[in-house]
Every structure is written in structure tokens, then in C-alpha cells.
Amino acid sequence: MEYLEAKEKFISTWGSLGTLWGINKAMAQIQALLFISTKPLSMEDIMGDLKISRGNTSMNLRQLMDWGIVTKVLVSGERKEFFTTEKDVQELARIVAKERSRREIKPVIKVLEEVSSIEDNGSAETKELIKQTKALKELTDDLDILMNKLVDQKQNWLTKSVFKLIK
Amino acid sequence: MEYLEAKEKFISTWGSLGTLWGINKAMAQIQALLFISTKPLSMEDIMGDLKISRGNTSMNLRQLMDWGIVTKVLVSGERKEFFTTEKDVQELARIVAKERSRREIKPVIKVLEEVSSIEDNGSAETKELIKQTKALKELTDDLDILMNKLVDQKQNWLTKSVFKLIK
DNA sequence: ACAAACTTTCAATAACTATTGAAAGTTTAA
DNA sequence: TTAAACTTTCAATAGTTATTGAAAGTTTGT
Structure with missing residues (x-):
């Protein structure tokens, strides 16, 4: 199995598992993506990678922050916001x-x-x-x-x- | 709080909790009803009490039986089927x-x-x-x-x- | 073998939940 | 202070899941 296939498999499985811990698919997928990313991602990155709309990304990131699972990070020299998830x-x-x-x-x-x-x-x-x-x-x-x-x-x-x- | 109010509160709470253990509302409500009933109930009883259709009752009872949570019981002298849930x-x-x-x-x-x-x-x-x-x-x-x-x-x-x- | 009493199935539809995208809002740099 | 860069909001809509109800199926007693 190649990296990309494995990554997609992980994200979609984790997404559908969302219900098991009481969150929705997009929310779980965003978390999954951040969880295996080597660096913080911007909203653009997330939208692009998961092919979901800006609004959807914004709302679900917010929920993940409410849960305390995801946090904003400042990347110096960048104007936009970046996000990471708890990695442990x-x-x-x-x-x-x-x-x-x-x-x-x-x-x-x-x-x-x-x-x-x-x-x-x-x-x-x-x-x-x-x-x-x-x-x-x-x-x-x-x-x-x-x-x-x-x-x-x-x-x-x-x-x-x-x-x-x-x- | 009166018996009827308490009963309804229990059934509806348990029903909406259904998602927490991965089953749907009707399924959880049927189980709740059986759980506090002093005797086995027929499909008519369940439909009447929860105000859900015959089809819905039938399908969800079947699922509860698949899970092994509800069983059919024979009530002598009765033609229709009766159901109980595990009480422990x-x-x-x-x-x-x-x-x-x-x-x-x-x-x-x-x-x-x-x-x-x-x-x-x-x-x-x-x-x-x-x-x-x-x-x-x-x-x-x-x-x-x-x-x-x-x-x-x-x-x-x-x-x-x-x-x-x-x- | 029939029909009454009952249960199951499933296509139609209702109810609910998620998603979009564009407009409104905010922040930042010059 | 302006406008570009970015984020949030939310009404409209798409997509998903639950529910109905009537027809088909089954069982039982005579």
C-alpha cells in the first residue's frame, strides 16, 4: 500500500468512526488529517486536501477547538491561521x-x-x-x-x- | 413527579442516549419501555405506548433481537408474540x-x-x-x-x- | 383448505443533519 | 483609512437516515 492510499484509508475510516466518539464525519476527518500531518495546516490546506467547503472547514475547526482537540498556531511570516491537533x-x-x-x-x-x-x-x-x-x-x-x-x-x-x- | 411523567422522561432520555451506544432512537425507546415493564409486551402494546408504526416496531424489535438484548416469549393462551428485554x-x-x-x-x-x-x-x-x-x-x-x-x-x-x- | 390473526417487507416520504457558497465581518499592512 | 487577505455566518440545499402504511407473507385453529 502506498502512502497516499494509506492516508486516505486512515482519514476515511477515522471519519466514519466519528460517530463512535460522538462527532461528525468532517470533524473527525479534519482531526485525522492534522493528526498525521508533519506540520500545522491552514484552512486552504484542509479544504483542498479533504475537498470540503470553506464554511464547513471553518465550522468544524471551531468545534474541534471547542472540544480542546485542535489549537491555532501562529506561523511567523504568514498572515493566515494554522491549526494543529493534540498529537499524543x-x-x-x-x-x-x-x-x-x-x-x-x-x-x-x-x-x-x-x-x-x-x-x-x-x-x-x-x-x-x-x-x-x-x-x-x-x-x-x-x-x-x-x-x-x-x-x-x-x-x-x-x-x-x-x-x-x-x- | 408522577409515574407517567417519570416513565416518559426515562424513555425519551434513554432514547436520545441511543446514539451514545450506537443504536437509533426507536430501538432505544423500545428497549427502555421493556426495561421498566413488569410483564412482556406485545407489538400492539409497544406501538400504542410509544406511538410508532407497526413497521417501525417490527424492524426495531428485530434489531434488538439481533443484538441479543430482547427475546420473544410465549404467553400461554395468547396467539400474538410477546417481548422482554434483559433485565439485569x-x-x-x-x-x-x-x-x-x-x-x-x-x-x-x-x-x-x-x-x-x-x-x-x-x-x-x-x-x-x-x-x-x-x-x-x-x-x-x-x-x-x-x-x-x-x-x-x-x-x-x-x-x-x-x-x-x-x- | 380456508380465513382470521398476526408479522414482515419495502417503496414512498418525512424528518433530520451536513454541506455549500456567497455575503458580512474582521484583521493587518501600508 | 483603505483595501486586500483572510475568517465567520447562515439561508438554501443536498444527502442521509428514520418512519410510515399498505401489500405480501406466515401461522394457527377449525
């Missing part, structure tokens, strides 16, 4: 985990809490609703805490400590 | 983790493997592509293995062992 996969995972927890998991936990604490009027239906949402709340809580903790251990958390425990 | 959250998490790994993560790992093992022709671009996709491949691999292992420890895995390690 561990750090990338931390950011994504934190953001998804904040944006998606936390709000769900809040609803589960509310629902599971309605008053028990004695009916079987109410009892079941309380029981099941409580169980779901506890699981979601545990997973969220685990995710955040794992991802806080800055270096080598996975291989270092967790694996030996559960092998 | 731990077991539910196991099934979902296994399926997502198989359907989404494994294929991505395969592509990352292919891309990261292209021949190094010495150029900086190629070196970067190899380096970064390799790092991504290793992280994804680790997370996938971790997810599957955690979820294999049938009972209490979370609270029991992992938490004390990383607290």
Missing part, C-alpha cells in the same frame, strides 16, 4: 473522555437520579421503574467514574496497573 | 460492549493495522503516518481488551476490584 493519543483520549462525560453522561445520570427518586406509591409499575432506573443510574455512575479515573492517570495507566489486575 | 444491567452492559467491539472497534483496529504497516520509504510524511496510526492502534487495542475483560468478570467487577486499585 493518551492525552487525546483524556480530552475526549472528559468531554463526553460532561456533555452526555452527566446529564443522563441527572435524569436517572430524578426518575429513580419519585415517590413509591406501592404499585408494581412504580416499584419496577424505581428499581430499574436506580440500577441503571448506579452502573452509569460507576462507568463514568471509572472512565474519568482511568483517564486521569496521566501515563501508561492501562498497561501499567489495570491489566495485571484483571488478566 | 450488568448483563446488558456485557452484551452491548461485546457487540460494539465486534461491530465497530475490531474493524477499525484492522484498518489501523494495515495502515500502520505500510513500508517506510524514509519520507517524513510516511514516518509520521506510521507512528501515529501505530499509537492509535495500540490505544484502541488496549481499550478494546480492557472493555471486554471488565465486562467478562460477571459479577460486581467494577466496585469489587477496579475501584480499590485506582482510588
